Amino acid sequence: MRPLVAEIRLDNLIHNYKLSRSRHGGRALAVVKANAYGHGAAKCAQALADVADGFAVACLEEALELREAGIKRPIVLLEGVFEASELDEVARHGLWPVVQSEEQLQMLLAARPAAPFNVWLKMDSGMHRAGFYPHDYARAYQRLADSANVGDIVKMTHFARADEPELSTTQAQIETFDAATAGLPGAVSIANSAGILSHPRARRDWGRPGIVLYGASPLPEGNHDGDGLKPVMRLATKVFSVRELPAGETIGYGGTWTSDRPTRIGLIACGYADGYPRLASTGSPVAIDGQRSRIIGRVSMDMIMVDLTDLPGAGIGSEVELWGDVVSVNEVAAAAGTISYELLCNVKRAHKRYV
Template sequence: MSERARAEIHPAALRHNLTVVRRLAPGRRVYAAVKADAYGHGVARLAGALADADGLAVASLAELQALRTAGLTQPTVLLSDVLDGDLSALTADPEAEPLIFSTAQFDRLAAIAAEYPRRVWIKLDTGMHRLGFAPEQAAGLHQRVAATPGLTLAGWMTHLGCADDPDDPMTTQQVTFFDSALASLPGHRSIANSAGICAWPRTHADLVRPGIMLYGGSPLLDRSAADLGLKPAMTLTAPLISCTEIAAGEPVGYGATWRAPETMPVGVVAIGYGDGYPRHAPSGTPASLDGAPTPLVGRVSMDMLTVDLRRAPDARVGDRVELWGTDVPADTVARAAGTIAYELFCRLTARVNFRVDQG
């Protein structure tokens, strides 16, 4: 056993998922959301596959610089503000496209625009109430961009709050607010996140911004990633370091929260919350060994967790258990643990060994 937890990254899967985006939203430009180091997958590891996107979207200047270091040169929307006040990385990058969502932010960009010309997006708050201007301010904002030397309007954005539920009326309401505010104004429109792409064709507008679906997670409450034709871009595995038989009624793990219902084999897997696996994943959370279900039993520890080997009787020390990937969808693990696949991907720690699948 040369390594503990291993996350194998599959660029071919991301390329496939990008083709699904283009099939669902034909003719639209695609800006791939790669914030949080490509949702924990690693921008550099996926650089070749991400080069097929028309543009990118990040949350910080550091993430923008990481893209450029990885050789990705597409137009890139900066979805958040420059929190440290240092605009040098922004001004040095002509393909960086700030998203303006506040007057103070607008003022800072306007002050440097004559020297550093910039394409900008404007965000409207259509009901999610995180960031953005009120829709009724759109006309005035357009006038200000037009009157500011060096600023060019790339377009308008908003963000959907409930698009993961195809029956929630909020999405229709948000699109109505957005369209009404911009009815007489020029500029490209961008509304759709992954859920919008998959379930709300009306949100496709001119440019879509896929995130979780690129990495093989489902953005919808009622459909799996497989239902949507998506493939996982990460497979997380770890080796068995012990296989033992315990008697009926014996406990496993801290707190003795789980007891064997019968005499049975139990395996110890070399991964825990110190590697980013969720500590709150309960007994019964799915895992797999060569396709055989090996669900968790007992509490997750810092360095290890335990699994039920009754359906994998030939398991041996050194065999690798899949925690999520092809056999065990990350969405399924996330539901069992009361979280979302986004968090599973982003919380993996430096103890995990990342590899890139060259296939």
């Protein structure tokens, strides 16, 4: 069996949820969309089933997976429904749909549910991706409140740049949201992971921790400032071949790296087909038997080359951590010019081991 293993530490997941909810105050939805950011939605939700106040997913099929896994707590559909016919399943399973457009609002008002829907009404407070404009929000709220199809209404918005806490953008979004919802009753949800960590004014009734649940910070200096998060996924493999390369030789596709001294190279079972980023090539950090080293050359589809030169005890069978406890997934993301969300969501072919 190929030795690439994604170890999922469920105790760390629970720790991160409790930490996020404590920092936010009130209640918190555990965001498990996109297969729990690559960690396995059903397993992660089951681990949080007796802890989380509720869950959030992108769409109906993700919610149904959780219900089939025995999850009883509330589940919010962050994208709402795509067709009116989905509302039958939404009602049957007691899901809470987001309403973010006139079309979705009309679908809901035209439905014939056996019991009223609990709705999350989204405002576009400045991200300009989805939601009702501030000047249209109160009217949309009132149309829902006047309908027998609707029970509770949670007012929500989403931040565009909360992961850049030095900017005034998030503060402006909060002020826009507060002004447009003044006098409208009901709970409020505006804090995503970055909002929970960096914007105290965003901490309202419902938090929506996502990436922080999995132990990766959304902030530029995250995982280096004592944020208290614990990595949930540890992606590791093994060295399965070793070779000696004299000085002056290139290695790998494109010959992008040339040895400047005699070099011991370990070949490991992982590549971009497993979700490791191809752009994270020479210099990207790894840990070999717990000691930091680096990738050399270009990442291949199934294999990566690592530097063993200064690790005389390392060789065939040595464990290589791609990210986890020694190497932060944020470090690897920075080396590849991307974000930790993408790396975690893209992991595949690795054997998942739940601890």
